[in-house]
Amino acid sequence: MIPYFIKRIGPWSNSGLMRNSFWGLAASASQSLLMNLLFVILARKYTTSDFSYFLIANSVYLFLATISNLGLGQWFMREIVTANDGDVIIGKFLKLQLYCGFGFYLANVLLSFALYSNHEIRLLTALVGINIVFDNIIYVIKCLNIAKSAQNITFKIIVVDSALKFLMVLLLLFFPFSIIALSAGLIGIRFLTVNLFLKYGSRKTLDLRVLLSNKISLSEVRQIVLGNWPFLVIGSVSVVYWRIGNIIISKMLSLFDIAVYEISFRIFSIFQMLPIIVSASLFPHLVALYNRGDKVKFNACYRRYFYLFCLYGLFVYTFMYSFSEPVIPIIFGQKYIAAPEYTRQMFLTMLLFPTGILQATVLISMKLEKADMIINIISLIVVVVAILVGLAFFRLLIVVNISIFISFLLFHICQDYILIKRGVLTFKGVISFYCFTTAFVLSYTLLAPKFRPVIFFAIVWVLVAVILAITQKFKAGRSSSTVVEMRA
Numbered sequence: 001m002i003p004y005f006i007k008r009i010g011p012w013s014n015s016g017l018m019r020n021s022f023w024g025l026a027a028s029a030s031q032s033l034l035m036n037l038l039f040v041i042l043a044r045k046y047t048t049s050d051f052s053y054f055l056i057a058n059s060v061y062l063f064l065a066t067i068s069n070l071g072l073g074q075w076f077m078r079e080i081v082t083a084n085d086g087d088v089i090i091g092k093f094l095k096l097q098l099y100c101g102f103g104f105y106l107a108n109v110l111l112s113f114a115l116y117s118n119h120e121i122r123l124l125t126a127l128v129g130i131n132i133v134f135d136n137i138i139y140v141i142k143c144l145n146i147a148k149s150a151q152n153i154t155f156k157i158i159v160v161d162s163a164l165k166f167l168m169v170l171l172l173l174f175f176p177f178s179i180i181a182l183s184a185g186l187i188g189i190r191f192l193t194v195n196l197f198l199k200y201g202s203r204k205t206l207d208l209r210v211l212l213s214n215k216i217s218l219s220e221v222r223q224i225v226l227g228n229w230p231f232l233v234i235g236s237v238s239v240v241y242w243r244i245g246n247i248i249i250s251k252m253l254s255l256f257d258i259a260v261y262e263i264s265f266r267i268f269s270i271f272q273m274l275p276i277i278v279s280a281s282l283f284p285h286l287v288a289l290y291n292r293g294d295k296v297k298f299n300a301c302y303r304r305y306f307y308l309f310c311l312y313g314l315f316v317y318t319f320m321y322s323f324s325e326p327v328i329p330i331i332f333g334q335k336y337i338a339a340p341e342y343t344r345q346m347f348l349t350m351l352l353f354p355t356g357i358l359q360a361t362v363l364i365s366m367k368l369e370k371a372d373m374i375i376n377i378i379s380l381i382v383v384v385v386a387i388l389v390g391l392a393f394f395r396l397l398i399v400v401n402i403s404i405f406i407s408f409l410l411f412h413i414c415q416d417y418i419l420i421k422r423g424v425l426t427f428k429g430v431i432s433f434y435c436f437t438t439a440f441v442l443s444y445t446l447l448a449p450k451f452r453p454v455i456f457f458a459i460v461w462v463l464v465a466v467i468l469a470i471t472q473k474f475k476a477g478r479s480s481s482t483v484v485e486m487r488a
Contacts, residue, residue, distance in 0.1 A: 032273060034162035038169045039266050042182075043259065043332045045172045050120075050179045052255035055262045057124035057183070059246040060112055065132045066239040068104035069097060070225055073143040094140050096221060101136035105129050115251065120180070127183045134194045141197045153200065161193040237376040244384060245400050252391045256338075261397060263332055264343040267324075268350065271316045275309055275354035279361040286365035299424055302362050309354035310433065315461065318444050320347045322453040345401035351437055352405075352412045359415040362424065375414045383407035 043051055076093045112125035145154045168185050171177075242265060249258050282305060289298040324340040324347075332339065363372045383403050390399035419425040448456055 032269065034159075034166045036266055036270060038166050039262075040331055041169045041172060043263065043336065045176065046179055048259050048335060049255050052250075052258040053118070053121050053124055054128075054179050054183070055246065055258050056116070056121055056250045057112075057128040059243050059250070060108060060115075060125050061128045061131055063240060063243040063247065064104045064108050064111070064129070065135050066243070068100050068132050069136055069139045070100060071233070072096070072224060073139065076140070076143050090140070090144065092220070093143075094137070096224070097136040097140050098133070101133035105132045108132060115247070123180060124183055127180070127187060130187050131190055134190045137194050138197050157193065157196050157200065160196065161189065164189045164192070233373045233377060237373075237380050241380055241383060244380075245387060245404065248384075248387050248391070249397070249400060253395060253397060257397045260336060260339045260342050261400065263328070263336060263339045264346040264401075267320070267328075267343060268346055271320075271350060272353055272357075275312065275357045278305070278309075279357050282358075283361050283365060286362060290365050290367075295423070302358070302424060305358055306355055309358050310437070311464070313351045313354045314437065314440055316350050317347050317441065318457060318460065320344060320350075321445065322448060322457045326453075342397050342401060345398055346404065348401070348405045349408050351441065352408050355433075356408060356412045356415065359412070359419060363415065363418065366422065368418065371418055375411055375418075378414065379407045379411040382410055 042054065046054070072093070076089070108129035109126050112122050112129075116122060116125075142154050165186055168189065169182070172182070246258065246261060246265075249261055282301075286298065286301065289301060321344055324343045328340045328343060329337045360372055363369070383406075386403035386406055387400050390403055416425060416430045420427055420430065444460065450456075451459075
């Protein structure tokens with residue numbers, strides 16, 4: 001899949017757009033890797049209760065931090081590129097983000113007091129929530145670097161930030177300290193990161209003078225927010241979708257369930273990176289094909305990647321089904337020996353996630369972002385209602401995982417419906433996808449217990465590779481014959 005993808009994007013690899021995108025993706029990937037290593041160490045070194053308190057505080061912070069920037073990055077980047085006086089736009093955007101940061105930090109503290117009576121959770125939430133203010137400042141500079149095609153600077157600073165956090169957590173292996181002290185130290189590192197962004201990330205274009213010399217009125221704020229609210233919904237729903245599950249679990253299930261859910265999600269987040277990265281890089285090509293009105297090539301490109309994404313989802317699910325049980329307790333510790341079963345449940349969603357991300361990219365490339373926004377909102381409402389109703393009858397973590405799967409299935413079906421109406425998909429093709437996926441998964445899960453995991457997994461995917469190779473060779477031969485006949 002990867003060599004083929006590289007071959008396809010080769011013509012764009014030398015463009016400024018691709019270079020800028022690469023640094024943005026590299027920053028996200030490196031940060032995710034280091035933060036997941038940090039997460040493993042925390043899970044092993046702290047008790048389940050302390051670890052869960054930290055997770056609750058982070059969930060509340062991430063839930064509000066996602067909304068706090070109001071999704072205004074697109075507005076800012078559009079304005080900064082076309083503005084005659086960039087300093088005015090930068091100053092107004094920075095001031096707006098600071099106001100939002102402080103406002104949502106206050107909401108963070110109030111929400112923790114409203115939801116939790118535990119003193120340690122409240123204190124951790126107040127500490128971790130300071131990141132909202134810092135994140136909003138960094139958000140301004142990240143957007144500025146995207147607009148100026150300088151994401152390599154963002155990449156370097158994010159790597160430094162993640163490395164410092166990881167080194168601090170490594171100290172736990174030699175000098176144990178409380179979860180409160182850890183949180184305070186991480187805030188200190190984030191403060192240092194903000195200063196690095198201000199001094200080097202913005203190329204010294206942001207300072208106190210810019211902040212004080214530019215004012216933004218309430219009417220301007222209202223106009224900007226109302227004019228760009230769809231981007232807030234699209235940009236925040238995906239994070240809110242997963243974080244709200246953790247918050248509901250913290251209120252209705254045990255601390256152990258919080259830790260297990262987060263372990264499952266952290267592993268899930270690693271495997272979701274590839275389809276997200278590939279879809280993002282594929283987006284400019286889909287837009288170009290759609291704008292040229294080349295429907296045949298547009299549909300062919302979509303179908304080609306759809307098959308690859310479908311196979312990726314099946315590969316990841318079968319991998320986790322076969323190896324989660326022996327591997328997860330080794331990584332996170334024997335106290336989370338129950339985590340593999342719940343991880344398998346969560347990874348049912350991976351059967352639909354890659355193709356769902358691809359189809360969301362296709363919808364936006366067709367200028368159907370409002371339809372995508374509505375589908376996201378419907379999916380979010382369904383998952384919240386399903387979790388709350390399910391937990392009212394069964395206080396089990398499986399309810400959360402199955403609710404996520406059901407809501408994502410509905411999300412996928414809504415996409416299918418729109419793409420069928422637009423002529424990109426056929427009803428027969430959609431039914432074939434669901435039938436093939438169901439048959440493959442049922443066959444694998446029924447046969448897997450009869451064999452050793454490594455042997456069975458290898459045999460299945462070697463057979464899949466052989467079948468794909470034969471199919472491709474047959475198609476290539478048939479295409480060559482057709483060409484010869486046409487020439488004759």
